[in-house]
Amino acid sequence: MHGLPAERTSFVGRRREVAEVKRILADARVVTLTGPGGVGKTRLASRVALTVGRAFPDGVWLVDLAALQSQGMLARAVIEALGIRDRSARAALDVLAEHLRNKRALLILDNCEHVVDECAAVTRTVQMSAPDLRILATSRQSLSVPGEQLLEVSPLAMPGRTGGCVHGRSLERFEAVRLFAERGADVSPGFAVTDANGDAVVEICRRLDGMPLAIELAAAQLRILSLEQLLVNLEDRFELLTGSGRPLPRHRTLRALIDWSYDLCTAEERLLWARLSIFAGSFDLETAETVCSGEGIVRQEVVDLVGGMVDKSILIPQRHEEVVRYRLLETIRQYGRQKLDESGRSAALRRRHRDHYRRLAGQTRARVAGPDQRSWLLRLGTEHPNLRVALEYCYTEPGQARTGLAMAADLMYHWISGVFLGEGRAWLERGLAADPEPSDVRAHALWTSSVLAVIQADAPAAERMLRECRSLGHALGDTMALAYTVFCTGMLALGRGDVTSAIPSLEEALRRFRLIGYDMGVVEVLIRLCVAHCLTGDESLAISIGEEARTICETRGERWRKAYSLVVLGAATCRQGDTRRATELVSEALRINRSLDDPRGVGVDLEVLAWIAVTEGRFQRAARLYGILQSVWEKVGEPPLSGYAYPATYREDSESRTCRAIGEYLFGLELRRGARLDYDDAMAYALEEQSSGTVPRAESDRLMPLTRKETQVARMIRKGMSNKEIATALVIAQRTAESHVEHILGKLGLTSRTQIAIWVGENERAREHAGPGSEGGAG
Numbered sequence: 138m139h140g141l142p143a144e145r146t147s148f149v150g151r152r153r154e155v156a157e158v159k160r161i162l163a164d165a166r167v168v169t170l171t172g173p174g175g176v177g178k179t180r181l182a183s184r185v186a187l188t189v190g191r192a193f194p195d196g197v198w199l200v201d202l203a204a205l206q207s208q209g210m211l212a213r214a215v216i217e218a219l220g221i222r223d224r225s226a227r228a229a230l231d232v233l234a235e236h237l238r239n240k241r242a243l244l245i246l247d248n249c250e251h252v253v254d255e256c257a258a259v260t261r262t263v264q265m266s267a268p269d270l271r272i273l274a275t276s277r278q279s280l281s282v283p284g285e286q287l288l289e290v291s292p293l294a295m296p297g298r299t300g301g302c303v304h305g306r307s308l309e310r311f312e313a314v315r316l317f318a319e320r321g322a323d324v325s326p327g328f329a330v331t332d333a334n335g336d337a338v339v340e341i342c343r344r345l346d347g348m349p350l351a352i353e354l355a356a357a358q359l360r361i362l363s364l365e366q367l368l369v370n371l372e373d374r375f376e377l378l379t380g381s382g383r384p385l386p387r388h389r390t391l392r393a394l395i396d397w398s399y400d401l402c403t404a405e406e407r408l409l410w411a412r413l414s415i416f417a418g419s420f421d422l423e424t425a426e427t428v429c430s431g432e433g434i435v436r437q438e439v440v441d442l443v444g445g446m447v448d449k450s451i452l453i454p455q456r457h458e459e460v461v462r463y464r465l466l467e468t469i470r471q472y473g474r475q476k477l478d479e480s481g482r483s484a485a486l487r488r489r490h491r492d493h494y495r496r497l498a499g500q501t502r503a504r505v506a507g508p509d510q511r512s513w514l515l516r517l518g519t520e521h522p523n524l525r526v527a528l529e530y531c532y533t534e535p536g537q538a539r540t541g542l543a544m545a546a547d548l549m550y551h552w553i554s555g556v557f558l559g560e561g562r563a564w565l566e567r568g569l570a571a572d573p574e575p576s577d578v579r580a581h582a583l584w585t586s587s588v589l590a591v592i593q594a595d596a597p598a599a600e601r602m603l604r605e606c607r608s609l610g611h612a613l614g615d616t617m618a619l620a621y622t623v624f625c626t627g628m629l630a631l632g633r634g635d636v637t638s639a640i641p642s643l644e645e646a647l648r649r650f651r652l653i654g655y656d657m658g659v660v661e662v663l664i665r666l667c668v669a670h671c672l673t674g675d676e677s678l679a680i681s682i683g684e685e686a687r688t689i690c691e692t693r694g695e696r697w698r699k700a701y702s703l704v705v706l707g708a709a710t711c712r713q714g715d716t717r718r719a720t721e722l723v724s725e726a727l728r729i730n731r732s733l734d735d736p737r738g739v740g741v742d743l744e745v746l747a748w749i750a751v752t753e754g755r756f757q758r759a760a761r762l763y764g765i766l767q768s769v770w771e772k773v774g775e776p777p778l779s780g781y782a783y784p785a786t787y788r789e790d791s792e793s794r795t796c797r798a799i800g801e802y803l804f805g806l807e808l809r810r811g812a813r814l815d816y817d818d819a820m821a822y823a824l825e826e827q828s829s830g831t832v833p834r835a836e837s838d839r840l841m842p843l844t845r846k847e848t849q850v851a852r853m854i855r856k857g858m859s860n861k862e863i864a865t866a867l868v869i870a871q872r873t874a875e876s877h878v879e880h881i882l883g884k885l886g887l888t889s890r891t892q893i894a895i896w897v898g899e900n901e902r903a904r905e906h907a908g909p910g911s912e913g914g915a916g
Contacts, residue, residue: 148180149349167272224737358401453466487530497517498547545564620653723746
């Protein structure tokens, strides 16, 4: 598995550098690629990662730190990139170190220069817990950590000014020339290096010092300029900058090219370039229109301006789900940010950026319980770097802390549903400290933070905040705050196993939510009441309560809470003896949580399926499910079912019965088998899907070097299916399908879905020719 982005364009050259980095990585625990912006450090690191993947069985992951603007967030950014769904109240760095403990993995920290001290601190900590971990960093300066090896990334190779005569396509053996030729052909079909134009191409590459980003920016101008015009413009511009025939220093070469790209833009494009630099990570067209239009840019013109900037290679388009998003390369963004600061409009634009994301947080709070729930939560996940920037603005700009606190509270389900639970609490606690005055916003933040603390099983913190929230709720007459205060109190009691105290609190919370008319609060309480009454042995009442929760969710089109209502309903049904119906209910819950990419929900579903298996006497199945659970709970980082459903004694009793029934040896064997299953195979086993049909199970049906699931996705791509269609067919989240596609591209060294389709066709024909029983994969 790996967390590498798909390569947007072909990778050119660098064979010597790739081999050198691989050689150093074999011995050094930390390797830092240094060099100026635009020299190709990130592309080199990504290419190395793709070639050494098999040497790191626990994963290869790239963490882009360019968008990180808040201090103390680096460990959380790494946790997010690794997909660690930690629900505990531990410090982020401790969580990261524990997750990486004894793992043989490669971690790429990209764009470290602005957080170099924090990178060094994180590196030193994880090194102590993970002796087999390798870190590959890209930075304009050293991390200065023990065992670090530095490798300066040089510009691309170019023909010398003396020596033998080289002409036409033979020049393309030089990396700089080949890069120019390939990027030129991208924007001007049919362009190639020939005997007639070879000297001009070589001179352009020399003028640009072989700097990859400079070459790409220059080649993009072939869309509107001839090769001769491009060369003349470069000569005139560089001559003007130096005042003589002397070459520019390398650090100024790229700056000069960006200056020229900036000058070639229209006045509106230049203005938009500066304004777009306010974004962290990526943005979509609608957001660019909202934040960047006005005062010189008409909203309706933004789409054409963006298109022009894509043509000039200033903006990089990226497809995410069904939406095209855009980003600025970090060097380009920094240039735009400088222009924005020089304009004197930076403060106003930062405010507009914050206002937009404040509105988005409020809209999500209002709509997250409807049929578009998944798309809203996915959107927030994509916008997370910009949400961070907006919150940081609130907490650093005088007089804005309360707005930040309100925004952090509105994002409750973003914090809960993704990998951001600990970060959400950190933003809330920071806001509560910055704005201590009594207010309805503070009350909202207190009960929101209390809910997060309950999920993290941090009872002392939750109780402290609930006391203040209760007092504030009474003083302000805040009915929602009071309802949540009682609800959280009931959840804490249920987490302790104190059902006698939990039920009255939950019933009071139910009464309050019904009076307010807040259906989702009603559902949350009903789910816990179903659990509580099941624990008292009143399964009939528990089932009635669970059915009401499910009905409300189905009426509202709410799927996330429906999954939790189904699993507690399934547990109660199992306790009543109807294991077949219980399996149907919990399997439906598992399919929903799998499609929503909620590993905590998946873990709860697997727990109950294991209990059902024990009740039915299917002990080997139960043991294997517990093996699967080991890997799920390890990744979630949460004590099994803490603060949510059934006490740990349920699992202990179930595991003990299983071990006694099949013996320690077979129990341990099935545990290991379950733990070794990859995620897709584990879900197929839990859902008892047939080995034939949609999922090819036989090892011989793989197209090497792909996994079985990747083989299936690749075949669907060959059929012309979109990521959305693949996700629907396989009952997985669309971003999971997207991840499979990126993994396939990385493993095969390809850059497009079309190339995947061609590769699959070639391999299928080879298999047919070889006859039955042959292993697939020529790649």
